[in-house]
Amino acid sequence: MNKIKICVIGLGYVGLPLARLFSTKYKTVGFDMNAKRCEALMAGHDSTLEVSDELLQDAINNHGFVCTADIEAIRDCNFYIVAVPTPVDENNNPDLTPLYGASTTVGKVISKGDIVVYESTVYPGVTEDECIPVVEKVSGMKFNVDFFAGYSPERINPGDKLHTVEKIKKVTSGSTPEIGKIVDEVYSSVITAGTHLAPTMKVAEAAKVIENSQRDINIAFVNELSKIFTKMGIDTLDVLEAAGTKWNFLPFRPGLVGGHCIGVDPYYLAQCAQRYGYNPEIILAGRRMNDGMGEYVATETIKHMLKKGIQVLGSHIVIFGFTFKENCPDVRNTKIIDIYRALKEYNVNITVYDPWANPAIANHEYGIEVTNELPTEKFDSLIMGVAHNEFKGLDVTQFVKEKHVIFDVKGTLPKAIVDARL
Numbered sequence: 001m002n003k004i005k006i007c008v009i010g011l012g013y014v015g016l017p018l019a020r021l022f023s024t025k026y027k028t029v030g031f032d033m034n035a036k037r038c039e040a041l042m043a044g045h046d047s048t049l050e051v052s053d054e055l056l057q058d059a060i061n062n063h064g065f066v067c068t069a070d071i072e073a074i075r076d077c078n079f080y081i082v083a084v085p086t087p088v089d090e091n092n093n094p095d096l097t098p099l100y101g102a103s104t105t106v107g108k109v110i111s112k113g114d115i116v117v118y119e120s121t122v123y124p125g126v127t128e129d130e131c132i133p134v135v136e137k138v139s140g141m142k143f144n145v146d147f148f149a150g151y152s153p154e155r156i157n158p159g160d161k162l163h164t165v166e167k168i169k170k171v172t173s174g175s176t177p178e179i180g181k182i183v184d185e186v187y188s189s190v191i192t193a194g195t196h197l198a199p200t201m202k203v204a205e206a207a208k209v210i211e212n213s214q215r216d217i218n219i220a221f222v223n224e225l226s227k228i229f230t231k232m233g234i235d236t237l238d239v240l241e242a243a244g245t246k247w248n249f250l251p252f253r254p255g256l257v258g259g260h261c262i263g264v265d266p267y268y269l270a271q272c273a274q275r276y277g278y279n280p281e282i283i284l285a286g287r288r289m290n291d292g293m294g295e296y297v298a299t300e301t302i303k304h305m306l307k308k309g310i311q312v313l314g315s316h317i318v319i320f321g322f323t324f325k326e327n328c329p330d331v332r333n334t335k336i337i338d339i340y341r342a343l344k345e346y347n348v349n350i351t352v353y354d355p356w357a358n359p360a361i362a363n364h365e366y367g368i369e370v371t372n373e374l375p376t377e378k379f380d381s382l383i384m385g386v387a388h389n390e391f392k393g394l395d396v397t398q399f400v401k402e403k404h405v406i407f408d409v410k411g412t413l414p415k416a417i418v419d420a421r422l
Contacts, residue, residue: 004186007031007077009102011041011067013260013330014119014154015083017050017165021190023065029077031105035069042067047358049329050158075109079186080116082106082131083154085260087333092267092287094123096130103131107138110147115174117150117183121265123209123272124202127151128175149175150183151201153208158259159328169193173204209272212265213283218252219262220286223293226254226422230300236422237411254422256297256335256385256409257290258324263333294338297409297422301381302346304405304419310380315348318379318399321386322354322362322370326410329356336385337366351375355390381405387412 004026008019011032019030032038040047044057059065066073074080084098099120106116116135118127132143141147155168170191174180184197198204226236236254243249257263266283273280305312324334336352343350352362352370362370378401384391387410396406397417406413408421415421 004079005029005077006079006081006186007074008081008083009074009105010082010084010098010120011037012083012085013048013050013158014156015081016041016046016048017156018081018083018119018154019067020051020055020059020065021165023059023063025190026079026186028063028065029074030065030067031069031071031074032067033069033101038067038069047329048158050156071105071108075111077109078111078114080106080110080114081119081152082116083119086120086122086264086268087260088264088267094268094271096122096126099126099131100134103134104138107135110135110139110141112141112146113148115148115150115179115183117152119152119154121153121208121212121261121268122205123268124206125272127201127205144175148179149201150179151204152183152187153204153211158330159325166190166192170195171198171204171207172196173198173201175201209265209269212262213269213286215252216257216262216266216290217282217286218250219255219257220289222252222254223289223422227296230420235415253411254293256293256338258333258335259330260324260332263290263324263335291335291338293422294335295342297383297385297407298339298342300420301343301383301405301407304407305381308403308405308419310403310405312346312348315380316351316377317343317348317381317383318351318353318375319383319385320353320391320396321384321388322352322357323386323388326387327356327389329358331357331362331365337368339383339385340366340368351377351379354386354388356388375399379404381407383407383409384413385409 006022006026006028008015009031011030019028022028045053046056082102084102087095089095132149136143150173152172157163170187172184172187172195174183180197184195188195229236244251266287270280270283302312322336323331353375354370355372357370359370382396382400406418408418411421
């Protein structure tokens with residue numbers, strides 16, 4: 001165990017916290033193709049805010065943690081961990097391009113006896129059928145003879161400072177029973193919450209992809225309830241609070257489902273099912289429901305404006321929050337953009353305020369302006385889209401005109417001041 005030198009490939013929301021944690025026990029190198037990202041990390045700051053400056057600087061100064069874009073600097077590692085994104089394309093088909101790239105990198109540096117562990121979320125079989133053949137081809141070595149593999153799905157919760165990587169139980173697996181035990185020992189040595197050794201890599205892959213699919217379906221159910229109860233004039237959150245008094249009622253709430261996990265993983269599972277000749281109905285139905293919630297919020301906002309006699313054409317609407325979740329700067333796959341685009345069809349003027357989002361990234365990814373400055377004008381409508389801590393206790397009525405509409409997506413505002421909520 002003491003001879004293990006770890007390389008984590010991909011220093012994003014998943015890879016960096018994991019690499020930092022491993023560096024407390026093993027010699028660890030973080031590799032990322034983005035040289036500027038590596039330079040910023042070595043300067044002691046993580047722009048994703050997942051690792052505090054104090055922890056990062058401690059890892060660098062006291063544990064020898066290094067971040068690099070130089071492939072030669074990882075050649076002497078023997079335990080490679082791949083933690084790159086696994087997005088979907090514009091047609092919601094899994095995009096394995098980052099995984100192929102990372103596997104190519106591993107193939108260039110892997111040596112006899114080394115282990116490569118994948119953490120990226122995939123459908124069952126991707127590690128063995130898609131990634132390993134790339135490593136074999138580039139390295140010229142044979143799988144389970146010259147090198148070995150494992151799969152340990154990431155369980156990072158962006159923005160959550162309570163359930164950090166070491167405090168979340170980890171699923172592990174290996175390409176052979178013996179390798180599985182080694183992989184499990186390495187992870188269990190730093191994961192204080194413990195580990196669960198799955199019998200095969202495919203089981204571990206399947207476990208990960210259904211975790212978020214299950215959550216997606218449950219949220220879709222309460223989103224549908226929200227639409228039904230709204231038509232009936234019943235407050236959905238009041239209903240959920242009452243139903244929640246039963247000991248086994250699941251505490252899900254309606255909302256937007258974005259980000260790079262829950263809003264993506266079900267498509268990986270669905271495509272896998274279709275490859276085996278099964279057309280998943282519940283999984284895709286849940287996706288359709290959740291993907292339509294942004295447009296639903298926009299439409300309901302416009303309806304309430306019309307009911308109050310507010311001129312929609314040329315009106316001014318402010319959206320509080322743009323990131324995909326609270327207290328996190330990540331704007332990947334944010335569903336606030338769906339609200340924005342649906343509202344734009346009504347020729348309204350929109351201001352997006354988010355103290356967490358990087359305006360340059362938002363503009364590059366979505367072509368819209370996001371401000372970090374609290375608005376000073378008054379608006380015809382206000383949509384509370386993300387429950388950042390900065391918004392708690394904020395009197396939002398100061399930002400709206402006398403005749404206005406307030407839509408509370410997250411259900412965090414006082415019920416008395418809102419016109420509608422999910």
